[in-house]
Amino acid sequence: MTGTFVGMPAFPSAARKALSNETLRGNLRYATHTIRAKRAGAVSELDDWAALREAGREIKDQALRHLDRYLLQMEEAVTAAGGVVHWAADADEANRIVTGLVKATGESDVVKVKSMATQEIGLNEALEAEGIHAYETDLAELIVQLGKDRPSHILVPAIHRNRGEIRDIFTREMSEWGRPAPEGLSDTPAQLAEAARLHLREKFLRAKVGISGANFMVAETGTLVVFESEGNGRMCLTLPETLISVVGIEKLVPTWRDMEVFLQTLPRSSTAERMNPYTSMWTGTRDDDGPRTFHLVLLDNGRTDTLADRVGRQALRCIRCSACLNVCPVYERAGGHAYGSVYPGPIGAILSPQLRGTASEIDASLPYASSLCGACYEVCPVAIDIPEVLVHLRERVVEGGPVVRQGAKVTLRPARGHAAERAAMRAARWAFSHPGALRAGQRLASGARRLTPRTLPGPGRAWTATRDLPALPPEPFREWWRRTRQQEAGRPAPADRGEDQQ
């Protein structure tokens, strides 16, 4: 994974900065609470939601557990239907392939339907470096692109912008890219959407090359599936002569029938609708409908490394619905940019450090960008146990250990900056294995509880800066247990000796 967000500070400092932006927090709070309430309503309409969720989990798990077989099946089916399949081991290779394909058409403009995968690999920048302009056509992506900004939400990339900001961006920037914004543009969503329609329509109607991602690939049939609402996806998928789709290898499902699960769970989890306005499905090319040339670029870029981690591989089940973002108390306050990746929120906190590794400061900090409240797991339509993976990744950051990077086994060293935590854990381990010392320490602490401070000195200060030090009870649990059990049994406590010699 390329460092799309180069030079990002680690999550805590990025989040602290975001927290001081009141407009951002207001926009985010309103948006996440609105969509959260709507989603709950859409889900409650289906009394078999739990069974759909379980089937979704099993389908994606099965696809991942036999991914080699399904990738080959997909390649064969797409080729048989007239498409061309390419394999890209990393971002650079994917960008080289796509750039080469666009250049071969002789075109210097391409239209794009929103795609997380192409954002992940920094495709727009790679195309720009070769003199090819890529136009984002999803309304929110257009706002982000015109604003020279970064997306901050999986579903609603411009969620951090309110209507006034969007009006200003359109008025200022549209003329740089093509048709200018209408005179006297107001900030009503209807007028802003109309401005986007007019601006983009001229690009759609003359586009010769379209670039997309895909929500799903069906191995059995070679079918690609794109969910969307605005119609910009349909424009990009059907009007150009050449279509290039860049799709992560984890997007496979084995059979056509599997789509019956995700066509029910994705829209409800994502936009909180019974169904999104448009879904397109295509298999290779047809002489009479749609692009005459179709290229599928299968992207690894860290996915096989993630697959090699038996706890962490479940992150590859993700169908990018963004439900976990909207329920996360940390995301709601910090916003998407603080995560330093195209994948923000709880899923980003486990996906980015696996795709990119935990070497950078931001990636090492992401597993800590959570309160472990578990709300993300509850809403996940494919039951990814995000808290479990977070804890697993924290352990990796602190302890180091064996992982797979770019297909090779390597041993990670413990990350810097976690020395105090490791020292505390070592001390705890020693204390718990020496009950006499633990008992003595507990008695001492209870006896001195009136003297204990509210904040800790030294390296412990960071911990108590945001938390109260718990009050110490008048007697340790072990003392209480011995005393009360003794009273119940009406006999003296057993001699408390010899434990230290075990």
Place this chain on the structure above:
Amino acid sequence: MSSRDVILGRVRRALADVPEDEAPYEAAVRRGYHRRHGRRTTAETVDLLAENLADYRALVHRTDTAGLPGLLARLLAERGSTSVLVPSGLPSGWLADQPAEQVPDAAGDTPHRLDRVDSVVTGCAVAIAETGTLVLDGAPDQGRRRITLVPDHHICVVRVPDQVVSSVPEALDRLDPSRPLTWISGPSATSDIELDRVEGVHGPRTLEVVLTREG
């Protein structure tokens, strides 16, 4: 070594823990979910389709085979359409009563030409009551995917009850994945600005659905 071999090799090494004799796919995925939600009569299913289409801001009309040409003529006239796109296999009688210029769907059409047409009339492959969804599969009465996208006004005729199913699983059973499929639920919409829903961004701003009783 090609990237294809590199990726497949990485996948196989990553999956070293997966036993060779793992249960086959069909047995490993439990499909405990419903084929459809709730029991409904045929008439109730059609009513639910109409209700859910309207809920997503489609304009729903009902007629029968005899009334269809008159209704289509009225809808096009109310809209002020002077030209209408016609898929090659649209039943010839459907547009018999309307005076607008009929533009046949032709493979050589440029997108700019489609953009100058006011309306499009199509049939559909199947309609899903529980979600308020129309599915088009490019059959001759529906035409290419682009003709229901570029014009700003789409009228879709659904034959009831034959083309109506209750649920998504029932719809998939009827569809052929080798055909280009377009699932349509309401007109084009966006919620990208403060999550306020706005109809009509790039696809048709108006979707009218005519539920036609056969006979």
